Amino acid sequence: MTFAGQLIFAGVCVGAVYALIALGLNLTFWATRTLNFGQGSLMMLCAVVAVMVFDGGFNIYLGLLAGVAVAGVIAAATEAIAIRPITRLTGSMGWVVTTLGVGIFLQGFVSKFFGSQALAFPSFLFSPRDYVSVLGVRLSAQYLIILVIALALVLLFELFQRRTAWGRALQAVAADQDLAAVMGIPVRLVVTLSFVASGLLAGVAGALVAQITGTVDAAFGFNLLIFGFVAAVIGGMGNTWGALLGGIFLGIMEKLVGGYVSTAAEQAIAFALLMIMLAVRPEGLLGEKEFVKV
């Protein structure tokens, strides 16, 4: 029972990070109906920058700050060079390819200049050996703090979206860009800031995952991007609570399969889940079916 408890606990913690990634995807989905296929590279880049700053003899928190900032800036740049010009030019497929291109470029850049070997990621939140005991189940302190951070960010985000003018502006842009522009909402700025926020979330998620795995390498992000997307799709694309639900569900599934079936199947279960979910209920558990207007 404690084994199952530990697996579920680890699944919830990892799942909360997936929810964070999903939230980053939702943000750009709201603002522009696009997803950044280079989001995985932003997660990787944030962690790599943090390691570089730390190895340069600086404080790890400074490194994390720098990493998250870089992720935010590049996310905004991605929108400006790989999404805005393309959606004006071609059909729906163009931006998938261009944002993927940005991601591949970053991945190639990191493996060229920092090596494709895994870099050790320093422990900045407790050590992997610290634990708290709850009802006889030993819970890793590191996982616990990651869960707290991820949950806090999701809650903060939901509050921000519901209670602030910027949150409402974002909802207006999501509903109808042209109408929002007519109402005097600075659509351009809202879109850019959404991408910045999406990049920041990706950066934080990247740092948290790197904390769990203990290493980071150039190819670190792409699977995470898919995991985040699976979380978003399970919950329903664009739904914050759905993303949290989906992320935690995916995390628990992954850990249970890894614990009881085989760790080899841990990753594969997410990809299988993605295909099943899209085939059976593409609008997600909490989403509403989009109506196709002719």
Added chain:
Amino acid sequence: MNAFRHAMARILGQPLLGLAVVVALWFWAGMIDRATVQLLSFLMLNILLAQSINLLTGIAGQISLGHAGFFAIGAYAAGVLTKSHGISVPLALILAVALTAAVGWLLAIPAGRVKEFYLAMMTAGFGLLCFEIAKEWSSVTGGVVGLSGIASPTLRNLKVLGWTFDAVDLFRAMLVATAIVLLLMRNLVQSYHGRAFFAVQASEIAAGSMGIARGQVKRRAYAISGAMAGLAGALYAHLVGYLGPDSFGIMRSVEVLVMAIVGGMGTIVGPILGAALFTWLPERLQVFAEYQFMVYGLILMVIFLVLRRGIAGALTEPTRFIAVRAMAAARAADTKPAAPAPATNPGPADRPALLEVRDLARNFAGLVALDGVSLSLRPGRITALIGPNGSGKSTLVNVVSGIYQPSRGHVVLDGEEIGGKPDHMIAQRGLIRTFQDPRLVPSFTVRENILLGGQRHFRSPMLAAALRWPSTLREEADMVRRAEQVMALAGLDGVADQIIDSLPYGYRRLVEVGRAIMAEPTVVLLDEPAAGLSEAELGRLATMIRHLRDTGKAVLLIEHHMDFVNDIVDDVVVLDSGREIYRGDMRGMREDPAVIAAYLGVGQNDHA
């Protein structure tokens, strides 16, 4: 530049060019060093892979970020079957191709339900799933250590039907296989099957309205594309003799995508050029090999801004989608345009209706768009359906043509209930519609677009089309001839070979109505065909609609242009708020108080 592109297109269009290249490569391979033979062998693989993704993404419009998955399945199937099960090389190759085709077909079932980034993510997930299986299923695939010792020229154990293949033999086999695949693919693309792929890419709803079963088209595209990549994988297994999971990661999928996009998606020659470029570059250019993935990333970032249609788009004219020989056969036959049918009086009002709509209703989440409408369309009569905006006219057309499900009521076409049936089945049975915004294939010429209307009359099976069977060509030539007649009727013969995207708006409307005529329907629903047309174009449209009537079709015309309606219709039905408020002739409508109230917003009481 255009003259250059035209000249290039003529050179590439030479029927014997392909054969000459194959013969030249065949003999050249015997004279060159091993490394070059190896390079040429990889070129063949890359051509197959680039064409595979081109068929799926460039032609059928289904984006794939997981093509390495098919490649991996083909490679491991060939490797495992020959090495671990002792199956002969040719048989294993056939089994590997069949397996990847089957996987493609199965993948199409979930993938066919989603679009855009959902599809991109799903295919990326498929590729990663295959990668994970290759990596983790150690007992079969060898896991991270890989599968070595597969029959290959290097180990001198590649035996095919009793012969031991060396590197040159294997290259020659790959050359012939690639040439055959390219030939079959060209034939397929230049047939109604290939045009159906493009139609699905341009607009799934429009494709359905022509009787194209989009699910089936997608399953075929995935299966064929999978088979091509699987063939490349099986050949790769024997070329290198060792398989490790790292050859099948996301980067391989990206590489395949880059080759096809840079070469030019949606053409036949483009992916060949792209494959050649990216086979040669890393081999000959040290800098490129070193910065390979950064370069791929940069290319994907800028390609649409710099070279939207790829190298092929810059160097030559686009591939056309009608077999040249079918065109020639159509021209050789008697090409006198059919004399316009003699003007006849409208069909008698009492003939049995071809389309019977009874008490049809449709709600959208509580909003009643259509509230119990009944109408009959009789052969040889034109019925106008008019009403203010939002009165339910387009909803009626959408429910009748199968795009929306009816909430209540019946739709009977020629004695058969069609209410709630899928749109392509309704179109197959002879009910054809046009759209408020013309939905054509933008990269097609006028002739190719008109020809799409004939989809429901084509019968040749896919294999016959790929082999270009004489009966297939005859069928195609017959259809081309009929398309010429339709274009003559519509006054479009002068622009037959123009790309639809380069023509003014009015032409698109006429082409869409022409496409409906080409379908030889029993019932035609025209949704505002006159909107935005000039006087001259209105005249042509009237000729086309009268032609439909004179050939015994039942026509429903939604239109706001009252003078136009007045001149050609026989009966009028007026809708308001989803209900019929008038039925009769034009004159009676103009004086009907309910109609006046609906249009001018005068309260009913003022007329009572």
